[in-house]
Amino acid sequence: MSEITAGKKRFVKRHLTDERPTIWIGKGGASEKLLHEIGKQLEKNKMVKVKIFKTALEETEAKPFALKIAEQTGSSLVDVRGHTFMLYRPRKK
Secondary structure (H helix, E strand, O other): OOOOOHHHHHHHHHHHOOOOOOEEEOOOOOOHHHHHHHHHHHHHHOEEEEEEOHHHHOOOOHHHHHHHHHHHHOOEEEEEEOOEEEEEOOOOO
16 A cells, blocks of 8 residues: 555545535445445546445544555545545556
């Protein structure tokens, strides 16, 4: 997982705050297919907004869940608000 600068965090938050989540995580959890889709969207847009349904969380909190997904996709966790989080990953050159 790469570290993200404060300026880049602000940029991502500003872009995604009014956007709707493009990925929803349900009771199936973070499957391979879901991680692949997040990776695809990060490759295309560099940032993605994800919503976690309560059924997917079970006993865990949203932040550790989001950190695990960020780690698995090689992205940076920008922000967690309730059950919604934002990820950022710069494009590969």
